[in-house]
Amino acid sequence: MVLEPDPETDPEDRERLARQLRNELRTLEVDDVTTVEGAAPPEGAKGVGASLTELLVTMSAGGGVFVTVIATIKDWLGRRGAGHKVSVTIDGDTLELSDATPVERAALIDTFVRRHQPA
Template identity: 55%
Template sequence: MWESASATGRVRDVRLDVAPDPELEPEAAERLLRRLRAELDELDVESVRFAPGAAPPEGAKGADAVTLGAIVVALSAPGGVFTSLIGTVQDWLNRSAARHRVTVTVDGDTIELEAATDAERRALVEAFVRRHSGSGR
């Protein structure tokens, strides 16, 4: 089970590899990724950043969506923040009719979120969240 960062000094990184719909123009994919990053930054997390080498130079137009699509979220709070993070990613995916895919990796454990029925996605996400939020360990 997680303890608070103030008690342990432990910060856990969660990596989100975002593969936007391949039919999107690079500029549209970049806007979507930046919007997801901004939504994640609203959560009670330590930091949200593009993975090293993932963000285009300032002012660049038409970034390659493949290189832009890695976001690292640093968490230091107990499992509730992780649950909120996954919920935010799910909401982001559900708001779009496009075929985006997000791979979430925590401590070497990975889950891939994309088009699935609500029940399938919910069951898969609930099991993943239980493994990484301290409930069920």
């Protein structure tokens, strides 16, 4: 998962945002949430460098945890205002959550979750 804060966000706030998201995800029934050091930014990313934070979320529980992780990211973004983005990638399939309308975001999330939900 890649967090890309609004380009206008200062470095201290970027770090704070990353810690807040990581801490919220750690409250879920996931195995671990770690920062990926030295990770290359996603292709086409703007503001490369300190504006990107990559997190690795490890889950071994049932499919409900995956849905909860996506819902938590959506909720976290909703409380932060426009300009921030979070991309979630599974097996090369990427879902970008940003300033889409609530209806658009719900449709994107539903499609992504159905594709990656365990049978």
